Amino acid sequence: MNEEEQKKNDKIKSMMGGGKKGQGFNILSSDSTDGHGGYGAGTITLNNMSPVFIDVDEGDAFVDMGALHARSAVEKGIKFKPTKEEAPDGRPFWLVWVNTDHVEGGPAYAGVAACEMTVNRETRRGYKSLPEHVNNMDKALKGKVIVEHMDDRSKDILRDYLANFDPEMWERASDELKSGLATS
Incomplete structure (x- = not known):
């Protein structure tokens, strides 16, 4: 040196x-x-983990890697409260932890776990459950699919985003993930 x-x-x-x-x-x-x-x-490595935000009101999905450290554009400047009642009138978002893994044939979406959050920019308050975020990130890392608590519109947005982002990875994704994001 x-x-x-x-x-x-x-x-x-x-x-x-x-x-x-x-x-x-x-x-x-x-x-x-x-x-x-x-x-x-x-x-552990988070190299294959991506935080995908779903803006329910806008009908949009996007990746913001800042969420790995709770520093995403959605979260910046917001004081999060542990109950929805403490942060009323929040704009709804889903933070979805998406993990990829190598399966036969190439990479695939493996673990997907969604966490609810709300953000009120005017009051600079929001709701999120930190234990839920940590536990769901861990479950996504382990290949679990946790999306049953999402509304159908948000599932559609996430499914379309993942399928359009990389159709081959979507094709190789588990049937559990595909059926979990299927809506009627």
């Missing part, structure tokens, strides 16, 4: 609490263990 890199490293350490053990973050990418199976073995 040259002198310039050492200064940069020291600066980063000081920003993270003086280099004290346990004060910083480990940023992992690719194979965190490089095959050695030691430190970092058993970590």
Whole structure:
């Protein structure tokens, strides 16, 4: 490590609490263990996870990767409350955790789990259940499909978005996902 890199490293350490053990973050990418199976073995990766928002009023779906850290455009500037009563008159959204996995024939939509949320921009208040978001992200990572609580219009929007975004991935998706998003 040259002198310039050492200064940069020291600066980063000081920003993270003086280099004290346990004060910083480990940023992992690719194979965190490089095959050695030691430190970092058993970590999870969110490389195949995408947060898809459904704007129910607009009938639109879009990806905002900021949602992985609760910093999406929808969430910024909003103080979220744990009950709907504390955040009345909110605009309805669904945050859908979509995980992809490799199946026979190529990549496919694997786990999909939807979380309800509302946002009132005027009062800067919203509703979301943080435990629901965390648990549903975990379930999507594990390949579960949790969409039965969504309204039919939102299911249609999500189904059309996923199918149009990558028709081949949609074709390889599980029958459970396809039937879960089917409406009458």
